Amino acid sequence: MRDPQSFLELPYMIKQLFSDTPRFNVFTILRGNSDEVRLHSRFIAELLNPLGSHQQGSTFLKLFLDTLNIDFDMNSVVSVDKEWQDIDILIRNDANQAVIIENKVFAIDQDEQLSRYHTIIKSQRFTGINTVYLTLDGKQPSEQSIGNLELESIKCISYAEHIRDWLELCLKEVALIPALRESIQQYYEVIKSMTNQDQDEKYLARLKTFIQQDAAANNPVKMLGDLTLATQMLHAEQVKACVLKVLELVKTKTKLSSDLDIDSINDTVVKVVQGNSRLDIGFYPLKHNGLECKGLSIRVGFGPEHPYLGIACPKDEHPKVHANLVALKKDSLAYLNYSDKGLPGYRYIQSSLNIAELNDDNLRYFLDESSRNEYAQAIADDLIECISVVQASESLPSLLSETVV
Secondary structure (H helix, E strand, O other): OOOOOOOOHHHHHHHHHHOOOOOOOHHHHHOOOOOHHHHHHHHHHHHHOOOOOOOOOOHHHHHHHHHOOOOOOOOOOEEEEEEEOOEEEEEEEOOOEEEEEEEEOOOOOOOOHHHHHHHHHHHOOOOEEEEEEEEOOOOOOOHHHHOOOOHHHEEEEEHHHHHHHHHHHHHHHOOOOHHHHHHHHHHHHHHHHHOOOOOOHHHHHHHHHHHHHHHHOOOOOOHHHHHHHHHHHHHHHHHHHHHHHHHHHHHHHHOOEEOOOHHHHHHHHHHHHOOOOOEEEEEEOEEEOOEEEOOOEEEEEEOOOOOEEEEEOOOOOOHHHHHHHHHHHOOOOOOOOEOOOOOOEEEEOOOOOOOOOOOHHHHHHHHOHHHHHHHHHHHHHHHHHHHHHHHHOOOHHHHOOOOEO
16 A cells, blocks of 8 residues: 555545445436435335335335334235325325325425425325435434424334335345346445445544554544544535625625625634535515515525525514415415425526535635535526515415505
């Protein structure tokens, strides 16, 4: 093994030498790990579908239901749908049983989302309804998403355990079918990477040996934590630069103010990168024909989940206006396709990158000034379009009569 040229190259060389994990993966090449709709929901639904192209009938579906300990009549006619009534994955049979799967990789919960889906399926005369909430680590849904459902009625599962275990069972079933086996295996590697379970044992054992030797030689092993913090701070600097560029572009074009606290932005972006906080920025005042709409703003948010933008109006403070804006979302603001208590209309930013996610690819991308500015420009363009559409809506003054002065 040649001498490393930098202090970070040594662990990389050790990983290259001792790791058995395959580096080529068609899923990460074609789709980002966080693409929950076009990657995860589609692939999982295809495996679950008894009529799927895998030609294994209900084998994978039975293994999935057994993994989750869900009682489901497989002797009846079964269907699996993607994005039916906005439900990520829906499993139904003609025995009036249904399994609702809400897939949350990084996206935020919507207002009464789970209870709304439950109501929709119940209205279809299904009686045996299981609601499954799928996240990376099995966390519980927010109160705003649960609505009038009981938390105990929701099965919280994780990619880290349940999906991983299910895929391992699927792999055993297709051991002698090379093409299908390799496809599932590559997706299995994606799941391990997403849930930080992709560290090879031989590689980690070698690293532990180095650390043990350093500790015995009284070298400052605690400095390893400093490396993590320094990496987070470096990425946080790129997040800050990108956010400030977005502010500059939006303010120049729209002449609106923002509620970003510049004095606290340094601490905030570090917490965002660490996954402990969100950075939400509002642009105001919104105007229509010179009239100012009080209490409303266009917001953009960065955090552990995918970045979003939308129109903000607290439901608790302005219930009538919030309801009117939700109605408006179905018409002139239709492209803001989600809503919750604080955001009557919002959507996720159209980018495969989540600036707050700390990984090698993101760090390299945002360290490049031209790439960082390109990302900022794309977000600014989205915000400017949203502001323009909202302020140009002819329905806005009448719908917002109690806020227009």
